[in-house]
Amino acid sequence: MTAVARVAVLHLRTVAPYRTQGLLVCGMLFLVLARNPAGVVPSLALLLAPLIAVHPFVVADKARLETLYAVLPVSRRALVLGHYAWSLACFVATAATGTVLAEVLARIEDVSYGGRTLATILTVSWLLFAVNIAVQLPLLMWFGYARVSVLGTTMPLALVMVAVLRLHLTLGWVRDRPAVLWFAGVALLTASATLAAKAPPGPRT
């Protein structure tokens, strides 16, 4: 487990030099989304999840870190799980910040939403995030950033659109079964991680 945490920190350090740009993107997204307090966190989750997951791959691809991964005393499995740990940590940070910002926004605009709505909002956010990561990371592991950069970020979005439009999913539907949906997200990520861990070592350099 500590090995996974170490890798998550490695990914943090990998993207750390670009934190200013990252925060700028987050800030601009927030400004664009800051119309409806209830929509802030789900929108952030939907738009940031693909960026969060892919960012370490982008930097690693450019710096050829695949070689570093092969040399560091850390197993392939820990490397893969480290990507999930990093993404989860980012989700927690995004959700927490987003919730606080949404609350501030609600106070300013003098709208109030109860605990039940917040729970629903977070459930939706978690689901959007989980679908994104669960689809994207195995693709990145198996085929490498260079080959799936666009596909990896657009496919989860398409899946969500299809799910909402074809299955007529509504907020009410989500509100009625939060526990099941949280569990579904966890199950999805577990299956995804199992699949990703089977990927062969990264692109030949």
Added chain:
Amino acid sequence: MRVVLSNSSGVPLYRQIKEQIGAAVLAGDLAEGATLPSVRALARDLRISIITTNRAYTELAAEGFIGTVPGKGAYVLPLDSALVREQLLRQVEEGLQTALDAGRQAGLDRGQLLEILDGLMQSEPDRTPGGPARDE
């Protein structure tokens, strides 16, 4: 300690090291008990391989110049007078051989060679105290 290696002399590096350390011991520049750098330190300093340096030390030890302590280093052994004499005799033989070769090319016979040798010995009386009796 002083070791100067030539890349173009044609003499293998290990022999150059061995000969120079051996000469320093015989000349007294390296006194009895003096410590030598370890094989690995000397290899690093001379930018040469460990095997080469090790071979020089091994041969110096075999000829009684130095003693080695595994894992530590090497030190100069007391000069064995028989060893010194043997080394000097070898040098004399080498020098005379060179002279003989040159003499053969110049067509000198034994008498002429001996004459030159005598002449040389006479011209440096101070440096041959134990030498053969001088004429006079």
Added chain:
Amino acid sequence: MTSDLAFALRSVGCAVGGGFALRDVSFELPTGYVMGLIGANGAGKTTMIRCLLGMRAIETGEAELLGRRVPGPVELRQDIGVVLDHTALVGDWRLTEVERTLRPFYDRWDGARYRHFLDEFGLDPRARVRDLSRGMAMKLVIAVALSHHARLLVLDEPTSGLDPVARDELAGIIGDFLLDEEHSVLFSTHITADLDRIGDYVTLVHRGRVVRTGPKDEVLDSYRVVRGGPDDLGGTDGAATLVGVELIGLRRTPAGAQALVRAEEADLLDAGLLVERPTLEEIALHIGSEPSGPVGRRGGRSGAIA
């Protein structure tokens, strides 16, 4: 497995693609010495190193690294410092960030040692990786390897792109590292001058095969370079008067011809030819210019003395 070997490859084979493959690759290094892996660009040096480090799957044969069969447990990498032909670090990391990023992975990371080596190598801790010259980047990766107390240093083409001063510094760094008898070094190169002096063992590779491996002096002793007039070595009249001598990498100009021969076959050569002990440079040159096929075997199609 014997533990007095730093590493060993035994009959290693693997397909690389594009018709290139490693075939029957065997060489080993006793603990405490330096081995140079010599070959032209594309001879398979990097692939051999990757097989040894478990970065590439071995299809036939086996490899042993620090007494463990490859691929060993990942903990084995605690003991190995690897310097590949690129830095494999994020260009925007400062050297202090390199330490902060890597140290959690190493049980025996020594921060004081890292700062000591940065200082000794003249590297500014505030500098960014991408601003380092090639020589400095290589020193940085070596500083990392030394800071986690690696026992085996593996360097792929460390001297290419380095000026003579930096090359000499590298020889000094390797020499310092080898003061400890438990330490060993493998480095690949196509510049044989690097190895003429500091290499204890050499392995000559050509087209995915090992042509010769062993202590450097034995390898040097096993060949002779032979020079003669333009028609002395297998003249155009084709009148073969002496068979049994394989001319390796024969080079012919209007002024003369030159080839490498195995030492035991040199006695069969005509007395009028100039036969000398080769330098590593000459061996690498002739082996590297062999058109195809294994050079280390009898019956090569390189021709015979005419």
